Amino acid sequence: MTNGLARSSVRFRPASFAGTLVALLLGAAVVVACGVLLQTGLTAGVKPTRYADAPVVVAADQAVKIQRKVGEDTETTEEATPERARTDAALAGRLAALPGVAAARPDTAFPLPAGGRAPALTGRGFAALGIAGPGDTLVEGRAPGANEVVLDADTARAAHIAPGANLTLTAPGGTADYRVSGLAAAQQAGPTAWFADATADRLSGHPGRIDAIAVQPRAGVTAAALAAQVRQAVDGDAGAKAGAGAGAKTGAGAGAVKVFTGDDRGTVEHPDLGGARTLLMALGGTFGGYATMTAVFVVMSTVALATGQRAREFALLRAIGATPRQIRRTIAAEAMLVAPLAAALGILPGLALARWWFDQLVERGAVPADVRLDVGPLPMLAAVLACTLAALTAGFLAARRPSRMRAAQALGEAAVEAPRPGPVRTVLGLVFAAGGIAAAAIATSLDGAKA
Numbered sequence: 001m002t003n004g005l006a007r008s009s010v011r012f013r014p015a016s017f018a019g020t021l022v023a024l025l026l027g028a029a030v031v032v033a034c035g036v037l038l039q040t041g042l043t044a045g046v047k048p049t050r051y052a053d054a055p056v057v058v059a060a061d062q063a064v065k066i067q068r069k070v071g072e073d074t075e076t077t078e079e080a081t082p083e084r085a086r087t088d089a090a091l092a093g094r095l096a097a098l099p100g101v102a103a104a105r106p107d108t109a110f111p112l113p114a115g116g117r118a119p120a121l122t123g124r125g126f127a128a129l130g131i132a133g134p135g136d137t138l139v140e141g142r143a144p145g146a147n148e149v150v151l152d153a154d155t156a157r158a159a160h161i162a163p164g165a166n167l168t169l170t171a172p173g174g175t176a177d178y179r180v181s182g183l184a185a186a187q188q189a190g191p192t193a194w195f196a197d198a199t200a201d202r203l204s205g206h207p208g209r210i211d212a213i214a215v216q217p218r219a220g221v222t223a224a225a226l227a228a229q230v231r232q233a234v235d236g237d238a239g240a241k242a243g244a245g246a247g248a249k250t251g252a253g254a255g256a257v258k259v260f261t262g263d264d265r266g267t268v269e270h271p272d273l274g275g276a277r278t279l280l281m282a283l284g285g286t287f288g289g290y291a292t293m294t295a296v297f298v299v300m301s302t303v304a305l306a307t308g309q310r311a312r313e314f315a316l317l318r319a320i321g322a323t324p325r326q327i328r329r330t331i332a333a334e335a336m337l338v339a340p341l342a343a344a345l346g347i348l349p350g351l352a353l354a355r356w357w358f359d360q361l362v363e364r365g366a367v368p369a370d371v372r373l374d375v376g377p378l379p380m381l382a383a384v385l386a387c388t389l390a391a392l393t394a395g396f397l398a399a400r401r402p403s404r405m406r407a408a409q410a411l412g413e414a415a416v417e418a419p420r421p422g423p424v425r426t427v428l429g430l431v432f433a434a435g436g437i438a439a440a441a442i443a444t445s446l447d448g449a450k451a
Contacts (some may be wrong), residue, residue, distance in 0.1 A: 020335070023302040024342030024391060025349070027295030028383040032350025034288025035356060035379025040358070041280030046266035046273060046370040050189055053133040054105075054214035056230050057260045059093065059268045076288055080274030087257050089201065091234075092127075100221040100229045105131050107209040110172055112193055117159055118167045121193040125200035126150065129184055132215045141182020144196045145219035148181040156183050169193065172205030175196060178374060210269035212268050223261065231259045264403035266370075276367040282395040283357075296390040303394035329397060335395035336388065343387040347380050 050056050062085055068075045086108075095104035107128045112121040118302060128145055129150075130136050141163040144150050149169065161167070165180045184194060194200075202208050217226040234257050260268055267273050317327060352372065361367040421429075441451040 015340040019305065020299065020338050021304045021342045021345075023295070023299045024339055024387045025346040027292070027390070028343040028346025028387050029301055029350035029353055030291040030295055031288065031383040031386050032379050033353040034284045034291060034392055035382050036284070036351065036354035036373065036375055037280050037357065039286060039376055039379060040282055040371070040374040041282075042448055043374045044273060044277050044280065044371050045263050045365075046270050046368060047263055048265035050132055050269055050270060051212075051214055051265045054131060054216055054265070056215040056217075056227050057212055057265045058087070058091065058104075058215060058234060058257060059260060060087045060229060061256045061258050062271045062274050063268070080272075080278055084211060084271045086206060086211055087213070089208050089210045091257070092210070092213045095215055095230060095233060098229050098233055100226050101215055102218045103130070103214075103216045105214045105216075106197075106206055106210045108200065108206075109383055110200075110205060112169050112171055115170055116168050117161060117165075118169060119155060119159055119191055121151075121155070121191045123169075123170070123171055123193050123195060123200060123203060125197040126194045127197050128214075129194055132188065135185050136187075138182050138184050141180075144178075144180045144181045144194060146196055146199060147176070147178055148196070149178040150184050150263050151180055152183045152185065152187045152192045152195040153183045154186040156180070171203035171262070173203035173207075201260070225381075227259060227261050234259055236257075255273065264405055268382045270368045273368055276361075276371060279361070279366055291385055296386070296393075298395035299387070299390045300397065303391065304398040310406060328400075331398060332392055332395035335391035339388040339391035341386060343384040346383060346387075350379075350383065351375060389402065393429025 007064070048057075063078050063080050066077050066079060068077070089106055092104045092106040095101055098104075105127055106125060108125060110123045112118070112123045114120040129138065138150065139153055141150070149167065156162065161180060163180050163182055166177055167180065168175065168177050178195075184192070195203060215226065215230055217223065317330075322330075352377075360374045362369055362371070
């Protein structure tokens with residue numbers, strides 16, 4: 001009987017459930033969008049491109065652990081460093097001496113703004129040539145000397161620059177004239193200039209510190225064996241510094257040297273990936289939690305309103321002998337019939353919202369362009385479950401009053417027309433609606449902190 005009444009109510013009075021359907025649909029869309037962003041933040045990764053031919057990469061940890069005292073407890077949180085953390089350049093020589101290492105190439109990058117005949121370039125030390133693979137070699141001319149530079153062939157051709165030409169280049173370490181001594185293979189990373197290693201160290205703006213070390217194995221040495229050798233050397237180096245009172249702490253946050261293998265090498269190429277993960281998890285988790293709670297309250301209010309509008313129907317059911325339990329089950333069953341359908345309809349809009357939201361973050365540089373949106377089944381299942389539980393809870397709560405009334409009392413109250421909202425409530429409702437729309441419109445034109 002109960003399920004039959006619920007199906008009949010939904011079938012013959014669809015207008016009563018339109019508001020509940022829309023509220024659940026929008027709530028599911030928000031939950032799906034936030035869930036997809038949260039899942040992307042948890043699984044975000046970038047496949048290595050520049051370090052694809054280096055099975056092991058050594059670099060400083062790009063996160064710092066912060067300890068806070070909360071009462072008697074200590075909480076530890078991990079946050080991405082605002083700038084790239086670097087490691088000691090001398091470590092490259094120590095790693096190159098390992099028996100399984102064929103080459104340990106120090107890699108660092110610094111900007112060279114456009115000026116004169118030269119376009120905007122990325123400056124590197126000549127020792128880094130060869131990191132990108134066997135084809136990453138000198139194709140014309142010779143290695144650079146103290147006041148010389150090597151350009152990639154594509155950039156030199158586009159700027160009509162040949163070996164022997166002179167360029168004025170500005171780097172963080174100063175401005176000077178350099179003679180083009182040779183040309184290197186085209187670079188996937190874009191226009192590049194290579195200096196003598198000592199010159200690059202001075203121009204980088206952080207002498208003695210490098211971004212990473214790309215380690216390549218000798219013939220017959222597996223990636224796992226190479227990683228084990230490098231990790232042992234790195235740990236021993238950190239321990240020696242700690243014993244000498246240098247204050248080094250293995251794995252203790254920014255500056256601690258780490259060994260990266262597999263897809264983790266991509267995080268060295270994109271140090272902003274850690275900040276992007278934090279942002280995506282914060283948006284998906286924190287904002288998603290607020291949005292989900294708001295959606296639940298809206299759904300509960302909508303279900304309660306729809307139930308209140310059908311007071312006469314429930315009064316008649318009570319008058320013909322329906323028990324309080326049957327009334328509660330009928331209202332809950334109606335909510336359960338609408339909720340899964342509404343949640344399912346909200347999945348596609350939620351995915352579209354997540355895609356738009358994610359694209360906006362990429363467009364504004366908050367998330368690296370190589371990160372891909374991770375769409376999985378968990379956010380969709382969470383949306384269906386959350387909406388179903390919200391509708392079921394709302395149905396039971398809304399059914400408490402009509403199910404407790406006596407039949408005569410229910411008929412008496414149903415005979416009286418429900419009063420219209422008073423002028424104060426109407427004005428307040430319009431003011432809050434206009435304020436919400438205005439706040440949302442203004443926030444879209446502001447930067448993140450002000451918004």
